[in-house]
Amino acid sequence: xxxxxxxxxxxxxxxxxxxxxxxxxxxxxxxxxxxxxxxxxxxxxxxxxxxxxxxxxxxxxxxxxxxxxxxxxxxxxxxxxxxxxxxxxxxxxxxxxxxxxxxxxxxxxxxxxxxxxxxxxxxxxxxxxxxxxxxxxxxxxxxxxxxxxxxxxxxxxxxxxxxxxxxxxxxxxxxxxxxxxxxxxxxxxxxxxxxxxxxxxxxxxxxxxxxxxxxxxxxxxxxxxxxxxxxxxxxxxxxxxxxxxxxxxxxxxxxxxxxxxxxxxx
Ligand code: C5P
Numbered sequence: 001x002x003x004x005x006x007x008x009x010x011x012x013x014x015x016x017x018x019x020x021x022x023x024x025x026x027x028x029x030x031x032x033x034x035x036x037x038x039x040x041x042x043x044x045x046x047x048x049x050x051x052x053x054x055x056x057x058x059x060x061x062x063x064x065x066x067x068x069x070x071x072x073x074x075x076x077x078x079x080x081x082x083x084x085x086x087x088x089x090x091x092x093x094x095x096x097x098x099x100x101x102x103x104x105x106x107x108x109x110x111x112x113x114x115x116x117x118x119x120x121x122x123x124x125x126x127x128x129x130x131x132x133x134x135x136x137x138x139x140x141x142x143x144x145x146x147x148x149x150x151x152x153x154x155x156x157x158x159x160x161x162x163x164x165x166x167x168x169x170x171x172x173x174x175x176x177x178x179x180x181x182x183x184x185x186x187x188x189x190x191x192x193x194x195x196x197x198x199x200x201x202x203x204x205x206x207x208x209x210x211x212x213x214x215x216x217x218x219x220x221x222x223x224x225x226x227x228x229x230x231x232x233x234x235x236x237x238x239x240x241x242x243x244x245x246x247x248x249x250x251x252x253x254x255x256x257x258x259x260x261x262x263x264x265x266x
Contacts, residue, residue: 003163004048004141005040005207006133009033009061009149010122012054015252021054023061023149025257028264032251033061035152037068037117040207043159046145047115050136052122052129065117066104073115127223127231134219137212143167144215145207146228153260154207154248161242162209172232173209175244176202202241204229205248 009032013022023033033051040049053061105116120136122129130146137144143166145159158175165173179201185194208228210218218231225231229239251260 002047002138002140003043003045003143003145004050004137004212005046005145005147006050006052006130006137007033007036007040007147007149008052008122008126008129008133009036010052010054010129011126011150013150013252016257017254021057022251023053024057025251027152027251027257027260031060031064032152033149034064034068036147036149036154037065038071039152039154039156040145040147040159041068041072041115041117042156043163045160045163048138048141049117050133051117051119051149052133053119055121058119058121061119062104065119069104069115069117125224127219127225127228130228131219131223134215142212143209144212145209146215147207148250150250150252151206151248152251153263154205155245158205158243158245158248159207162207165240165242166209166211170240171211171214171237172229172239174204174227174229174239174241175207175248176204176241177244177246179203203244204241205244205250 009023011022013025016022016025018025024031027035037049037051040046049065051061051065103116103118105114116138118136120132123132134144143163145162162173162175179198182198183196183201184192185196187193204227210228210232214232214235214237215228218228218235221234222231232239249256251257
């Protein structure tokens with residue numbers, strides 16, 4: 001079954017304090033989104049990537065997508081971006097139907113599956129951006145990975161573990177790591193109300209993988225959560241945690257950006 005990635009990159013990244021949205025901040029000569037695209041496309045199972053970008057950066061996102069696609073398929077010709085349905089421009093328009101997203105795709109060789117990358121505008125909250133990406137996926141996609149562009153150094157092995165677990169039958173799969181700090185649950189006044197047993201806690205990352213029908217049912221109820229697995233939990237469907245990776249950290253603060261630069265510098 002085809003694997004599609006929704007790459008959410010529409011956040012402002014206010015905690016990073018940069019003058020461009022976070023996904024467009026340069027990291028070793030390439031915007032964060034470019035690194036994230038490289039990572040997603042390095043997973044051979046991935047047939048399609050839908051980038052969800054800020055309305056102000058749709059054209060830049062499309063250029064990065066096109067570059068990443070031709071880098072991964074050097075022997076193929078990348079077709080220019082084409083409008084799937086309408087011929088209107090997509091920059092500066094706040095709410096455009098997802099299907100009018102311009103797609104770039106590789107021209108498939110004989111018998112080889114085609115890989116496609118599309119770009120759609122995001123929403124106010126992360127969940128709205130995921131919903132916009134979900135609406136734009138091709139009908140052939142049956143396994144969906146939702147991935148934060150900000151986790152731009154995620155190793156391909158994490159993508160592969162998540163895809164393998166969904167294909168093995170899990171409706172929802174998230175990568176997670178053990179937590180090192182003791183975590184307290186507090187009330188609004190800061191008073192501790194519970195201390196969950198640390199060995200039972202996991203810090204979860206992305207890509208989070210889902211059977212497409214399960215993710216669609218979850219988003220049909222609500223898109224309001226900080227991760228997609230929480231929406232699936234509300235349906236009562238089981239969510240499985242597989243091993244994440246420290247390199248799948250989310251670039252959030254200037255210190256994270258420095259860490260990512262140091263890692264890329266070797
Ligand atoms: O803000 P935070 O770091 O939690 O965002 C996680 C991911 O979700 C980022 O890659 C960000 O670009 C994306 N996002 C989005 N649309 C929003 C908010 C965040 O695509 N409205």
